[in-house]
Amino acid sequence: MFDVGIDVGSVSINCVVIDESGKIVKEYPYLRHFGRFLEEVQKTIAKVYEDFSKDKIKSVSITGNHGKVISEKLGIPYEFDSITQVVGACRLVPGVRTIISMGGQDACLFRIAYHDGDWELESFTMNGPCAAGTGSFIDQQAERLSSSIYGEEIDFSYDHIEKTLKDFIELGMKSKDPAPVACRCTVFTKSDMIHL
Template identity: 35%
Template sequence: MNVTDNITYMGVDIGSVSTKLAIVDNQGHMKAGCCLPTAGNPTKALKEALDQIRTVLPSDKLAGVAVTGSGRKLASELLGADIIKNEITCQAIAALRTDRNVQTVVEIGGQDSKLIIIRNGLVADFGMNTVCAAGTGSFLDHQASRLGISLEDMSQLAEKSLNPVTINATCTVFAESDMITHQQTGFGCEDIVYGLCKALVANFRRSVIQSRMVREPVVFQGGVARNKGIQRAFREELGIDLLIPDHPELTGAVGAALLCLAEKNPGESRFKGFNCLSLNR
């Protein structure tokens, strides 16, 4: 066996809603990953994620660590990261791994949403919506809880809708008010849920896509990409096909790991080890 066969790289993506880790081998194939709630304590979430990963990967097999996400500076200090990258770059790299001809990336996470335009394998433009939570994973989670259903139920119900209601999703307050009104007037849950999905996609088009040209192939990333109602709404509202990775919630971490594989200088990693976040410290 070649001595480089077991060499791996770790990507860490810390967001305000979730903390993700991904391990890739020296060929860029994902070997392991996990996603845990950040729950207001990124240090604890990161430690728990490391504890999960260490069961399948001894630290002496790691050749490098890269971090991204809103908590990347904190993660770099805690872990001893070799590379720090922004979320746009990491999401773009992950999408190129899914399809090297990708032209557009839609990424919807827990607290923000992004559109990334890729031309000739490089980021040409991007847009983000970080002002309002409407259209993000946390908003969908909240509405599912309010309706007394799981996110999985929400996804399945939206596929069954035949007469979706109209919802104003420019603001979380307006959207919730419309949903309550539709419930009180007797609309079915499936039509309310899919109406919400359509409204969120319309809001994404207005506030994030704006005048940008969306070309196929389009890769849909982030945890919300698992929602079949949102998938359906994008296909119907924008008339596009979507490519969805096997683990869309991990793409930021995967992109960071791939960048570490490509860019880390030879030599020992700065990674402090899997015990660096022991609760006894």
């Protein structure tokens, strides 16, 4: 029997299948939902049932920014994403002390302490209403800079966006002379990147 965990964030869907021992047996590719999160979650669940047979799935649970809405619509259990991130990290990496989570809208930092073999949350911090330091800013800059790679005509298909981000990262990693950009505020970072 298997359990399925689905994270429906502001930008993407992530899905894992876990066996009875708690081992991850399948991790589905990161999937951008482009705002169609209910439809994409239903497709993801159908794919899991196809891959594992519905009668072998003990439970499907959900988390993430859109998790509560999906939970109510599909009648499946929901857990708050900060809890799932910490519990998951502590299970996968026993002794972990620091967890950094960066999503499309939120960036979080968790510090974990240990006492007599048990962990507890020592501190937690997250960004405020500004999306600075999150994936959405990186996406925006990749889209803006893509015109110098692909031309002015922008293709918003899933495959093209994924290729753009992949190329954006590869080009950045090849840089021998990184551009000096502000690191504390994306408004200043964006201003520093205008010349790129």
